Amino acid sequence: EIVMTQSPVTLSVSPGERATLSCRASQNLSNNLAWYQQKPGQEPKLLIFGASTGAIVRATGIPDRFSGSGSGTEFTLTISSLQSEDFAVYYCQQYNDWPYTFGQGTKLEI
Amino acid sequence: QITLRESGPALVKPTQTLTLTCIFSGVSFRTGGVGVGWIRQPPGKALEWLALIYWNDEKRYNPSLKSRLTISKDTSKNQVVLTMSNMDPVDTATYYCAHKHQYGSERGWFDPWGQGTLVTVSS
Numbered sequence: 062e063i064v065m066t067q068s069p070v071t072l073s074v075s076p077g078e079r080a081t082l083s084c085r086a087s088q089n090l091s092n093n094l095a096w097y098q099q100k101p102g103q104e105p106k107l108l109i110f111g112a113s114t115g116a117i118v119r120a121t122g123i124p125d126r127f128s129g130s131g132s133g134t135e136f137t138l139t140i141s142s143l144q145s146e147d148f149a150v151y152y153c154q155q156y157n158d159w160p161y162t163f164g165q166g167t168k169l170e171i
Numbered sequence: 172q173i174t175l176r177e178s179g180p181a182l183v184k185p186t187q188t189l190t191l192t193c194i195f196s197g198v199s200f201r202t203g204g205v206g207v208g209w210i211r212q213p214p215g216k217a218l219e220w221l222a223l224i225y226w227n228d229e230k231r232y233n234p235s236l237k238s239r240l241t242i243s244k245d246t247s248k249n250q251v252v253l254t255m256s257n258m259d260p261v262d263t264a265t266y267y268c269a270h271k272h273q274y275g276s277e278r279g280w281f282d283p284w285g286q287g288t289l290v291t292v293s294s
């Protein structure tokens with residue numbers, strides 16, 4: 062099983078600042094990684110995914126302040142200028158191999 | 172637009188079998204490559220993928236729970252059913268179903284997700 066490790070566990074940032082969230086995989090994923098945002102009481106929402114073309118793509122309707130980078134075992138989600146609605150928990154998920162696995166999450170707080 | 176909705180009991184007793192249903196719209200198992208999966212989340216904890224079923228009835232299970240899980244589908248009803256046997260209080264969680272993207276590949280992300288259904292295991 063591929064183990065996904067996210068850091069930090071909690072990230073405290075002020076609105077308007079930049080946030081950088083990390084996700085590390087125990088094996089090479091190529092670019093088969095997705096990022097999700099989850100707000101309290103809601104289902105996870107897809108933000109970014111790695112397509113078979115090799116591109117890292119923002120999901121439909123996701124603002125361009127969200128960006129993803131990385132490949133192999135090291136991945137980063139960057140939120141360029143935090144808005145109040147961005148404070149949530151963020152999960153990475155690998156789909157390179159079964160079983161699909163998620164990181165433990167990073168809580169982004171004000 | 173694809174939507175999914177989970178349903179099932181809010182409370183089950185230890186050792187009982189849980190049966191959850193996911194009804195979806197906007198996509199059909201008659202389309203090649205379609206897959207629907209189940210993911211759970213204990214209160215305050217991380218997400219755990221459980222199982223997935225494809226349009227052609229191929230199934231994938233999390234090895235850690237495989238002996239307790241059965242996933243099935245009803246193409247005519249746009250429905251996926253997950254059963255989990257021998258429920259324990261540690262299985263208390265919100266259970267989500269989700270549509271898997273990237274048809275024709277084993278590799279795909281989940282979008283969208285249903286709103287989830289909270290299942291509590293307690294005597």
